[in-house]
Amino acid sequence: MFFTTTRHPNQSFSTRTLHPSFQMAVLFVTACSLGWMIASENWLVVAGVFGLLLLLVRPIEVSIGLYAFLIPFESMTTLDNGTGPTPTLLRYVGLLALFVTLGVGWLRGRIARPPQTALFWSMFVLWGGISTLWAINQEAALHRLPTALGLWLLYMVVVSVRITAKEFSWIVLLAIVGGLGASMYSGYMFLRTGEAIGRVSLTEGSTLSDPNFFAVTLLLPLSLSVGGVLSSRTWSRRTLFLTGTGVISFAVFLTMSRGALAAVAGITFIFLLRSRLNFRLLLPVAAAFTALMFMPRLFFERMQEVSTSRMAGRQDIWQIGLHSLRSYGVFGAGLENFSRAFQRYAGTSRFFAGDQRSSHNIYLTTSVEFGIFGMLFLLGAVRSHMRAFPRQTQNTFTSAKLVAFEAACWGVLIAGFSVDILWSKAFWFVWALSVAAVYVQRENDQVSGPVTR
Numbered sequence: 001m002f003f004t005t006t007r008h009p010n011q012s013f014s015t016r017t018l019h020p021s022f023q024m025a026v027l028f029v030t031a032c033s034l035g036w037m038i039a040s041e042n043w044l045v046v047a048g049v050f051g052l053l054l055l056l057v058r059p060i061e062v063s064i065g066l067y068a069f070l071i072p073f074e075s076m077t078t079l080d081n082g083t084g085p086t087p088t089l090l091r092y093v094g095l096l097a098l099f100v101t102l103g104v105g106w107l108r109g110r111i112a113r114p115p116q117t118a119l120f121w122s123m124f125v126l127w128g129g130i131s132t133l134w135a136i137n138q139e140a141a142l143h144r145l146p147t148a149l150g151l152w153l154l155y156m157v158v159v160s161v162r163i164t165a166k167e168f169s170w171i172v173l174l175a176i177v178g179g180l181g182a183s184m185y186s187g188y189m190f191l192r193t194g195e196a197i198g199r200v201s202l203t204e205g206s207t208l209s210d211p212n213f214f215a216v217t218l219l220l221p222l223s224l225s226v227g228g229v230l231s232s233r234t235w236s237r238r239t240l241f242l243t244g245t246g247v248i249s250f251a252v253f254l255t256m257s258r259g260a261l262a263a264v265a266g267i268t269f270i271f272l273l274r275s276r277l278n279f280r281l282l283l284p285v286a287a288a289f290t291a292l293m294f295m296p297r298l299f300f301e302r303m304q305e306v307s308t309s310r311m312a313g314r315q316d317i318w319q320i321g322l323h324s325l326r327s328y329g330v331f332g333a334g335l336e337n338f339s340r341a342f343q344r345y346a347g348t349s350r351f352f353a354g355d356q357r358s359s360h361n362i363y364l365t366t367s368v369e370f371g372i373f374g375m376l377f378l379l380g381a382v383r384s385h386m387r388a389f390p391r392q393t394q395n396t397f398t399s400a401k402l403v404a405f406e407a408a409c410w411g412v413l414i415a416g417f418s419v420d421i422l423w424s425k426a427f428w429f430v431w432a433l434s435v436a437a438v439y440v441q442r443e444n445d446q447v448s449g450p451v452t453r
Helices: 020-039 043-057 059-076 089-107 116-133 138-160 165-197 211-217 219-231 235-254 258-274 279-292 297-304 314-328 338-344 362-387 400-415 425-448
Strands: none
Touching (some): 059 089, 059 165, 059 425, 089 138, 116 138, 116 362, 138 425, 165 425, 211 219, 211 258, 219 258, 219 400, 219 425, 235 279, 258 279, 258 297, 258 400, 362 400, 362 425
């Protein structure tokens, strides 16, 4: 596991538990019901009961861990095929994680004051909600608002409930396993079809989901896997994490997302910067470069056509978006209204970029939709978050586990320059989980002391 120590022995949390006789009664009724269902061969119900029991025994690990596991599979968990945004299983798992984590935090007295960075994110979402009052299209703004509030609520719960080291280790492991599983499936699709499939992603009904978004969901598992290589003390564990690094890198490269490739380069740079050129870092870097050797010709063609394709038309979209700041640079066009502002300035570009296009850039989206105030809140949140990561001194090293989260944060920020992931679950989960990582590492340091040279 990533973290093996427990919280500081001097720290006490009040705990509210159910009466032992009530617990025994629940277990007795559950055992009898489970036996009857097995005898009746109701296997789906049996699996549900086992899942419920596991949730009762390990609520934090199961709820948040399942959410982390399913993020790369989100496009495969749609629940209907109607028009417009479709609900996914991950949305309901997120609601489960929210209420279970909040309930555990209250029952066990683990709710604490959220960090300062949560204030900036809260102001960012609040300003987005207020912007619906003057949005160009209020219907579009109100349609996006529940998603924004849901992501913010889950973020606030994760950063406000103190997760133990053991619980956190399972969440990290499930995040890596989820990324590895999705990568293996996408790699299998490529090996089965060859270059005929083009850019690789996961299936969404009869079509492929956006490869750029799929690549972003793999950035956190990839960074955590590299951190596992650096922090493992045995060659068996190191080999497992190294294999995971190679497989996930292979899947990221197969998406042929240029933004994701830049994000991987940024992740590598952060590891090089923070680990002081640790020789172990050569292992995951070698695994990633090995994955490049198996890339199809289309991968290298896409890398070469960046300038000729004007970044797949993004340059023209960004030019129009910048022109729209003349009208919306102060208060913004309103939540989920970049495409409407784009439409009003569509004729200001030399090349036709289409109608009602998305920005493909979270910073341009924020500037146009929320104006200067929203951009200040976003930059304040990122700055506050990054300052919370401890820095190495002459006599101490920064934990490779924390470096993995810092690198993942920088990775999604870099990917945000070419992919509009502002209201994606992968984007918000990186920030929430890395806050928990800083807390867990701080508790470990209080127990064992910082790592010295």
